[in-house]
Amino acid sequence: MRLYIRRNNTMIRQNRNREKLAKYYNIFMETGEINPNVHPWVAESWRKSKEYAVKAEKFNDLTEISKEDLLALQNKHKAAMDYMQEFTTGIKDFLQEYDLCLLLLDSDCTVIRNYASPYNRLLSRKIEGANLKLENIGTFSANIAAKYKSLFWMFGPEIWLKAYHDCDTGAAPVFVCGKVAYIITVLIKDYDKLPQDAVISLLMSIKTAMEIHLKQKMSLQAQEAILDATPFAVYHILKNGDVAYANRLGASRLAGIGALDEQSKTMNLNDVVLNYKHTPIYKGFQGISCINQEATWTTQVKTYEDITTVVPIKENKNDGNEEIGSVVAVTMPIEDLRMLVAHAAGYTAKYSLDSIVGISSACNLMKERAMRAAKKDAHILLQGEPGTGKQRLAHGIHMASARVNGPLISINCGNVTPELLEQELFGARIGREISHPGKLELASGGTLLMDEIEKLPPQIAEKLAEFLHNKKIRRIGEEVERAINVRIIASSDGNLRRLCEKNLFDEKLFEIISRSIIHLPPLRSRREDIPLLTESIIAELTAQHKIGLKKLTEDAMDMLKQYDWPGNIKQLQSVIENAVFSVKSDIITADNINLMGNVRPDSKWKEDKDIFMRAWQSAGGNISRLANLLGVSRVTLYRYIKKYGIEK
Structure with missing residues (x-):
């Protein structure tokens, strides 16, 4: 007659005659024969125990992990241990009265903790750290429950170790995320006093409650990890102004405004936020939600401007009605939001200082100065002829600086009208409700690259000098001052000091941006770098356009090295690009x-001013070079310069 049934991962067994079970055990130990009435899981375990030659004695010579490893194991499973400690503390009198030994094992059957009462003698506390696998102790409820992933009850004579034949034992697997994470094992000697069903109920209660507890804890940990990873400050605020919860960023902001007392406990917001009753949080308790609204927070330390969302949380009262008991607030500093938007818009450095190609002493000196300047936080002025690589150097400085995680934003001072340039640089209020930040604000925390700064109108230069000196900015049409934290990297094709001497550039602005001046050498003064630059340009072009790599003949390279390159690296880039795409073979002769790039000698420059101007730029505005490139005399060239109305 079958005396067990399987139900919901639980092997429920009716009480067995212990004398018969002891007889079955002894026959097997003497002859190796298994009676048909032996539970099949036990029978299989007995056979394996014999194969492993496990001694049927006490817990002798069990391999225990070291104290250090046991401590590490217990730290790893602290959540489960804490739960078991809390659970067993509530039933310690029950455990002691019935002399129960309760063990917490990991999925590998290593004993994490023994929760037996101090008076229990069934197992020594040294059992902690021991492994109760079948190959170590033979047939036992814990290793059967682990193998079959089911609660299993075992009667004394079924246990492999004879010393425990006068005990009963049961074990239940604890599932976490669909896998067995722990085994709860109980050993009972006074089984006549305590019904089997009661102990099984205890095991099932611990198993079920622990699974729920660990699932909830994992969920809370995941939620907390998500909240800590968000770029927003998240708060749960009670009606009296106490902060019940703050994520990592929120806690750091509270600390920054002095909202934590000496015991690191959050102070009441009424005592910290001076305008608390005028904030969206206070309005939230009146049932007024807000979604992504600008809010101002005034504290003793400073005034913050945030984008804020507040959601009221309703609670049920005893009379069945609802009232708002707390609010959830999600805030982000406007400056952080701008930085986030800047990154999303691609305002990041594209080049490092290592990407600057060259072995010449002039190039190495320039890179060394750039590296030293990058490590400081002073504004920087880059000066050099057009096309010498000022923009790439600025990117490299930003990437090598402490501002690398901030945005890198560019503005060309000569491309737009003064009115548009002022709005683009400082921002402006448009109408009553709309106010746009300028690039100075958007670059806060990072770098603003101001190209062709020598073309900055005087009135704008004067205002910029004031804002940089005060580290505060006012948008056009506003009186509100906003703090800025930005580094200026200015680039100029001309000599700003001479322009100041001629009153053609604001002297105060020059003093601010010229704390560190880096001169970029023209390409003609670093001719030994031309082969490396050429190889680098070809490699970038072929990789970008997925075409075969091309090489220059020795004559072609000598031609490049002998040329003066009035347009510098930018002109070299144009010439190489033209050659790569116009030559079908892998060799460029x-x-x-x-040397005129896309402007060919047979171009119709005599009839087309645009083509003539491109040739003029290619020659760097040098009459003799342009005459040689076009194959005409200087007299003929002057006639076309006059024709097109060009002033040298």
Whole structure:
């Protein structure tokens, strides 16, 4: 007659005759024969125990992990241990009265903790750290429950170790995320006093409650990790102004405004936020929600401007009605939001200082100065002829600086009208409700690259000098001052000091941005870098456009090295690009090199001013070079300069 049934991962067994079970055990130990009435799981376990030659004695010579490893194991499973400690503390009198030994094992059957009462003698506390796998102790409820992933009750004579034949034992697997994470094991000697069903109920209660507890704890930990990873400050605030919860960023902001007392406890917001009754949080307790609204928070330390969302949380009262008992507030500093938007818009450095190609002493000196300047936080002025690589150097400085995680935003001072330039730089209020930040604000925390700064109108330069000196900015049409934390990297094709001497550039602004001046050498003074630059340009072009790598002949390279390059690296880039895309073979000869880039000698420059201007720029505005490139005399060239109305 079958005396057990399987139900919901639980092997429920009716009480067995212990004398018969002891007889079955002894027959097996003497002859190896298994009676058909032996539970199949036990029978299989007996056979394996014999194969492993496990001694049927006490817990002798069990391999225990070291104290250090046991401590590490207990730290790893602290959540489960804490739960078991709390649970067993509530039933310690029950455990002691019935002399119960309760063990917490991991999924590998290593004993994490023994929760037996101090008077229990069934198992020594040294059992902690021991492994109760079948190959170590033979047939036992814990290793059967682990193998079959089911609660299992075992009667004394079924236990492999003879010393425990006068005990009963049961074990239940604890599932976490669908896998067995722990085994709860109980050993009872006074089984006549305590019904089997009561102990099984105890095991099932611990198993079920622990699974629920660990699932909730994992969920809370995941939620907390998500909240800590968000770029927002999140708070749960009670009606009296106490902060019940703050994520990591929220806690750091509370600490920053002095909202934590000496015991690191959050102070009441009424005592910290001076305008608390005028904030969206206070309005939230009146049932007024707000979604992504600008809010001002005034504290003793400073005034903050945030984008704030407040959601009221309703609670049920005893009379069945609802009232708002707390609010959830999600805030982000406007400056952080701008930085986030700047990154999303691609306002990051594209080049490092290592990407600057060159072995010449002039190039190495420039890179060394750039690295030293990057480590400081002073504004920087880059000066050099057009096309010498000022923008790439600025990117490299930003990437090598402590501001690398901030935005890198560019503005060209010569591309727009003064009115638009002022709005683009400082921001402006448009109408009653709309106010746009300028690039100075958007670059806060990072770098603003101001290209062709020598073309900055005097009135704008004067205002910029004031804002940089005070580290505060006012948008056009507003009186509100906003703090800025920005580094200026200014670039100029001309000599700003001479422009100041001629009153053509604001002297105060020059003093601010010229704390560190880096001169970029023209390409003609670093001719030994031309082969490396050429190889780098070809590699970038072929990789970008997925075409075969091309090489220059020795004559072609000599031609490049002998040329003066009035347009510097930018002109070299144009010439190489033209050659790469116009030559079908993998070899570029001297005949394939057109020093005018896309402007060919047979171009209709005599009839087309745009083509003539491109040739003029290619020659760097040098009359002799342009005459040589176009194959005409200087007299003929002057006639076309006059024709097109060009002033040298």
